[in-house]
Amino acid sequence: MHFKFVHAADLHLDTPFRGIAAHGPLLTRFQESTFRALARIVDLCLRERVTFLLLAGDLFEVKDRSVRARLVLRRELERLHVAGIEAFIVHGNHDPLSGDTGTLGLPSSVKVFGPDWEEAEVRREGRRLCRVQGISYPDVEVREDLSSRFRRTGEGFSVGLLHANLGGAEGHANYAPCTPAGLGARGLDYWALGHVHTRGELMLPGGGLAVYPGNPQGRHVLETGERGCVLVEVEDGGTRRRFVPVDTVRWHRVEVPLTGVATLDGLMGTLSEAVDAACAQELDGHAVRVVLTGRGPLHRELARPGALSQLEEGLRAKLAAGHPPVLLESLRDSSRPELDWDALTAEGGFARTLLEEARALEEDPGALTRLWEEEALGSLGQKLKRLGVDVLETPRKEWVSRASLLGVEALHEEDGA
Structure with a gap:
């Protein structure tokens, strides 16, 4: 039996990107980026002719989801519906069921799991291809191990769709905490997880697989590098996974050593070259944090009051005027004086x-x-x-x-x- 599906999570639609030093068209590119990432996920589903899409929680940025975000989600899911592609959704801590006003209907091909464990079947031409199990957060804080409610119910490929913290991952609230041993004991073949924004895979005891696709669009300087979703191909009970970037704005941390740089204009050129190299890929935009490192003669010059902020101002204007435009999140000095x-x-x-x-x-x-x-x-x-x-x-x-x-x-x- 052969079929394909896409696993995505943590869309955080309508993230406001407040506080970033951008305005005009560049700011608009950031504010549209979460919606553009969702559209690219749907484009991938259509291009690969997948059987279904899994969305593992935190579709929206806030519990009281905006009308704009709900309308965009409806529009993109309708594109899948027209193509005969099903979608399965669970809600997480950012978008619990308690924040749903119920005023926007979704296509009949979309299954939204409720606050209790449920299982749905994916069928084609009268045959069962797959079982999908899921459960949504009723409210923001869920401290229970929700994975304990899942179980294998029969033969065939079985998926668990869950927004959870596997193994106590740092940097994320410990909601719906679970362990590799606990997931493995449930007997499912593929755990489609959300909540942790860093992409990762873990083989489970018993042969199952747990996957975090990461979030499809980086939202701040701690979410650097490619962001996207996972295309999964199932054949004879096994899977092949391929990560597919869908982000339209990318965040970077660029370290630039002061060693050998003797003049301010030379430093500006070195900074620009380093950022250009990191942001070479054609996207809607890039954002960078630049960190000065090493030891060099300019350290004392940059330590003067106001010097670093003035250099940052000039670099920000230069990068924003480039193509593609680059947002300078900050310029930070971790360099040291040059000493013998x-x-x-x-x-x-x-x-x-x-x-x-x-x-x-x-x-x-x-x-x-x-x-x-x-x-x-x-x-x-x-x-x-x-x-x-x-x-x-x-x-x-x-x-x-x-x-x-x-x-x-x-x-x-x-x-x-």
């Missing part, structure tokens, strides 16, 4: 003493522990604990090395001021 460590050591003085003391502490774990346990540091640790701040019980020698370097750099900056 051998010369500093040879000169003697406090800098040399500081480096030698730090090296001695690194080489003597006992001395480092005694320093950590001194009354002042111990008292500080207790105060931090009372304030609810996690305090490490064991010191790390790399802290000493880092602190000594920062100290010497501070002395160097002060001497050069």
Whole structure:
């Protein structure tokens, strides 16, 4: 038996993109990007002639979904309906069932799972191709392991459609928490998951597969790189998966070393080249966070009050005028001053003493522990604990090395001021 389907999740339709430093046509491209990503998912379904589409929760950005977002969803699902392609939907924490006003009907080919576990069959020419099971969030916070309600009900390929946090993934609320062992015990062939915005696959005990497609459109600088959905081909009970990018605006983090850059105009050229290389693909737009790294003669120039923000302003205007236009999310300076460590050591003085003391502490774990346990540091640790701040019980020698370097750099900056 052979068929194909598309698995997508976390559309977050109508994300407002407030607070980004863009206006005019570029801002419009960002605000339209979630809708354009959905249209490209539907285009993929039509082009590949899939049997059905799975949407694993958080279709909308907010519980009180906008009229615009609902109308766009209806329009795109109607395109599938006309082509004879079914759609299966569960709702998650951003778009729970409690936020549905019920004022917009969906095509009859769309199955929206309710707050209780259900199973639907996909049939063609009187034959059952697949079973799809699902459950939606009744409200925003669901702390129960919803996967425990799923179960294999018979022979044939079975899919579990769920918005959940598998294995306690960091950076996401622990809603509908589940484990690989728990999913594997349910006996399903493919878990179509949503909630975690990072793409990933996990083979489960017993031979099943859990898949996060990630979100189809990055929405901030922590969601960098290609974003899309997964095209799944099923044959004889096995699957072949292919990730398909559908994002129209892409986020990047670009690191640019200051090493060897001696002039501001040279730096501007280096920054532009680095961004152009990262944003070469033709999309509706790109967004970047640029981080200056390494050591170079321009560090002191950029440390002057207002210098970095002025450089950021000039770079932002230059990138926005390019093709495709690029939004500069921010320009950040993680560079360090250019220092001759051998010369500093040879000169003697406090800098040399500081480096030698730090090296001695690194080489003597006992001395480092005694320093950590001194009354002042111990008292500080207790105060931090009372304030609810996690305090490490064991010191790390790399802290000493880092602190000594920062100290010497501070002395160097002060001497050069």
